[in-house]
Amino acid sequence: GAVVSQHPSRVICKSGTSVKIECRSLDFQATTMFWYRQFPKQSLMLMATSNEGSKATYEQGVEKDKFLINHASLTLSTLTVTSAHPEDSSFYICSALRGLPYEQYFGPGTRLTVT
């Protein structure tokens, strides 16, 4: 149990376009999901906390108008990178929180390349 999926696994988009990444908890409900960004050979950097039915909480330095997060159901959170630029190219990872004991289950990640 406790499987989290992400779609797509890889995406290439042109500069100036928007791209949506989906994160789903497949066998449990997740009130809270997290979005991370990971640059090559670096650690995970938390971008935002996504709470079902309410606005996401963004970490300092993360542009909320550029990285739109929607958590419309207990099993789905989406991250939309708007007006993407090459510097947005990165590996994006989501996780879903399953309670008691609180534990984060991670998705397989999405590699975004902006050309």
Add this chain to the structure above:
Amino acid sequence: AQTVTQSQPEMSVQEAETVTLSCTYDTSESNYYLFWYKQPPSRQMILVIRQEAYKQQNATENRFSVNFQKAAKSFSLKISDSQLGDTAMYFCAFGLQGAQKLVFGQGTRLTINP
């Protein structure tokens, strides 16, 4: 704010050897969790082991065990009888009780050689 430090960017050992990865953290809180995650080349994050700060007993999971020194704010991971499949990036992570979000260390790249 909490910080997590992994001072060993890379480590390499022979198969079947024992290896210890270091992690230190800084916090003023008393209730928290510590984790070790493994990220193999597939980049899927996998939980290796977790430790609740209120527990004095060190956590163990098969070949994986931790040495949790709360006063020293140290949380090392020992891998016994290392296997080729243990080759991965290992991240130490800190989580506050109730806050849920994690702070990760910089990672240690572990290579197990045949």
